[in-house]
Amino acid sequence: MINITLPDGAVRQYDAGVTALDIAKSISEGLARKVLAAKVNGEVMDATRPITTDATLQLLTWTDTDGKSTMWHSSAHLMAEALEALYPGVKLGIGPAIENGFYYDIDLGGRTITEEDLRKVEAKMVELSKHNSIYSRKEVSKADALQYFTEKGDEYKLELINDLQDGTITFYTQGGFTDLCRGPHIPNTSFIKAIKLTNIAGAYWRGNEKNKMLTRIYGITFPNQKELDEYLTLIEEAKKRDHRKLGKELELFTFSEKVGLGLPMWLPKGALLRERLQRFLQxxxxxxxxxxxxxxxxxxxxxxxxxxxxxxxxxxxxxxxxxxxxxxxxxxxxxxxxxxxxxxxxxxxxxxxxxxxxxxxxxxxxxxxxxxxxxxxxxxxxxxxxxxxxxxxxxxxxxxxxxxxxxxxxxxxxxxxxxxxxxxxxxxxxxxxxxxxxxxxxxxxxxxxxxxxxxxxxxxxxxxxxxxxxxxxxxxxxxxxxxxxxxxxxxxxxxxxxxxxxxxxxxxxxxxxxxxxxxxxxxxxxxxIAVLIEHCGGKFPLWLAPTQVKILPISDKSQEYAEKVAAQLKAADIRAEIDDRSEKIGKKIREAELAKIPYMLVLGEKEAADNLVAVRRQSKGDLGTMTMDQFKALVNEEVVNRKPFE
RNA sequence: GCUGUUGUAGCUCAGGGGUAGAGCACUUCCUUGGUAAGGAAGAGGUCGAGAGUUCAAUUCUCUUCAACAGCUCCA
CATH class of the missing domain: 3.30.930.10 (Bira Bifunctional Protein; Domain 2)
Known part of the structure; x- marks a missing residue:
């Protein structure tokens, strides 16, 4: 019997040779269905590997970083299996898990692969995953390993094997696919439920630009469709914060082919932002x-x-x-x-x-x-x-x-x-x-x-x-x-x-x-500034915002009052602009909101009569009316404390 | 620099061997409207550039330039 110490400190006894999966089953069937891998004495390994001595054990599921990367690594193998099925003779480089998903570097021998092809590969992966193939581990001698890949004609794997010590080489097989791999892997392919191959790129073999460029296919998988959808939504949202997109939309900077590549030019609003930052550090x-x-x-x-x-x-x-x-x-x-x-x-x-x-x-x-x-x-x-x-x-x-x-x-x-x-x-x-x-x-x-x-x-x-x-x-x-x-x-x-x-x-x-x-x-x-733009999604803290206040007169009748307010803000060192177009207030608000201007002052006959301003906060809505002094104090407080824009 | 993808109006994009279209933006006019898009008219493009195929190229082919993704690199 061996002693297995679980993360909560509990010690359970099992026969030597028990697997992490067996232990999970002994705790609950539900847990066993979620186990992707196991951390035994701090080392991540297959949940199906026998444990022969006393050990500490952590069962790894999708919520663990190591659980995720094990699943993604196994997904890379699944993709390789699909690629071999669709493109016989494809040669494989390496296929690791990365921070978000996995990739595999492949050599298609002159053929190119397109986005549409990726959909076919995805479909094949889904089909193969349903076979519930077990990922089985096998220790092989260097000679056998070399022979296997010599017969297969995969020079990349041969190169990798040549750098390995005899006695440390393992193969993993799932379905009809065998790969040189240290592991670990998930128990079987059925855990992989939602698959998205995200993009194709070139990558030098072994990261050396003197070497041949292989085709790298990136992908990501999830245990259910919902999480994949959420992930894809997240990526879409992130793209909206891209500083190149926002820089154009918010008129911060621009490039000109005529001026030259990689030579940014700062537009007035961007230059203002730059100067604020510069002064702050100075x-x-x-x-x-x-x-x-x-x-x-x-x-x-x-x-x-x-x-x-x-x-x-x-x-x-x-x-x-x-x-x-x-x-x-x-x-x-x-x-x-x-x-x-x-x-x-x-x-x-x-x-x-x-x-x-x-x-x-x-x-x-x-x-x-x-x-x-x-x-x-x-x-x-x-x-x-x-x-x-x-x-x-x-x-x-x-x-x-x-x-x-x-x-x-x-x-x-x-x-x-x-x-x-x-x-x-x-x-x-x-x-x-x-x-x-x-x-x-x-x-x-x-x-x-x-x-x-x-x-x-x-x-x-x-x-x-x-x-x-x-x-x-x-x-x-x-x-x-x-x-x-x-x-x-x-x-x-x-x-x-x-x-x-x-x-x-x-x-x-x-x-x-x-x-x-x-x-x-x-x-x-x-x-x-690029990273700052992406962090705040273009909603700069008030102390940095190129335009802090947009003054929105309701009609031409309030134009005069708007100008008076603008002059007062200018005197108080607050950066304000008037939207004096003959547009409805709803449209002026919409555009100021989209331009991510922190404060909007809606000024009509009512405000002019009482010498007040109706204040609206970007993405928060109407804050009600207040006196100019109150508004200036509000702005000043936010600027002095360098409050982040929420 | 390398591999792949893309390039049509200021922006976002549709189209397609017979010299182009939408929405937004822009201009003018009407409208003076109270918290996320009022209406009408107008203007705007040698379809990234060069060459080839063709009676005819924005559309097909090649080259080139640029952007994007990744690799390599980053004082």
């Missing part, structure tokens, strides 16, 4: 000892040779600008750090001067590959809310933590609560792409890891994500469709100070090297 920075600086948009090529950026990015960047004079080359500024290093050198520094904090909203230009461009989140010209802190080694941690505070202040003020803090370190394998000594890197990595830990940030560590000159702490936020974007970033850098030979005179009257901290709480104004 004020916070002035309060914490930053000094504003301004540097030019171009820099001599030698500046970037010194910094190392030219060697690293010169070939993949905008080409240098040449002058009529021979031999002079300038580059569009792709970052502000080298300029700031030279600013630091403008005067000798004492240890008493440090830290020096140079801040600049610096517009930079980077040649991003065509296919990477994406709305405002990935562009070729953008403005960083950049600053460089030059400090003594003993000040690094304190300064770093103050920057974390500033980033969190910015995020909190805008209601960004679901970020992840990512510690981006060097790749463990390939170190050739980084500059500087191991010693400096270790110092920098240590400073970041310790600071983040002391601030209690929930962090994830990613290797290979560091900048070439130093590690980073990145604040990642998701857009409407769940794509992750890096917003705030803080980087510790021991390398550029060395390359630029930055110095300060210490208390010992000797020269020392300062440490540099790069930081940008927004990341870039463009990307930050």
């Amino acid at each position: 004020e916070a920075q002035m309060a914490t000892g930053y000094l504003p600086v301004v540097t030019p948009h171009i820099g001599n090529k030698n500046l970037y040779v010194t910094s190392g950026h030219y060697e690293k990015y010169g070939q993949d960047s905008f080409r240098p600008i040449t002058t009529p004079e021979e031999g002079e080359e300038f580059m569009l500024k792709p970052m502000n750090c080298p300029h700031h290093c030279e600013l630091y050198k403008a005067s000798p520094k004492s240890y008493k001067d440090l830290p020096v904090r140079f801040a600049e909203f610096g517009t930079v230009y980077r040649y991003e590959q065509h296919g990477e461009l994406h709305g405002l989140t990935r562009v070729r010209g953008f403005t960083q809310d950049d600053a460089h802190l030059f400090c003594r080694p003993d000040q690094v941690k304190e300064e770093f933590m103050k920057v974390i505070d500033l980033v969190l202040y910015v995020f909190n003020s805008l209601g960004f609560s679901n970020y992840t803090a990512q510690v981006s370190l060097r790749s463990k394998e390939d170190r050739s792409k980084y500059i500087g000594t191991d010693e400096n890197w270790e110092l920098a990595e240590k400073a970041i890891i310790e600071s983040a830990a002391e601030k209690g940030l929930p962090t994830v560590v990613e290797y290979g994500e560091a900048a070439f000159y130093g590690p980073k702490l990145d604040f990642m936020v998701k857009d409407a469709l769940g794509r992750k974007w890096q917003l705030g970033t803080i980087q510790v850098d021991y390398n550029l100070p060395e390359r630029f030979e930055l110095e300060y005179i210490g208390a010992d009257n000797a020269k020392h090297r300062p440490v540099m901290i790069h930081r940008a709480p927004f990341g870039s104004l463009e990307r930050f």
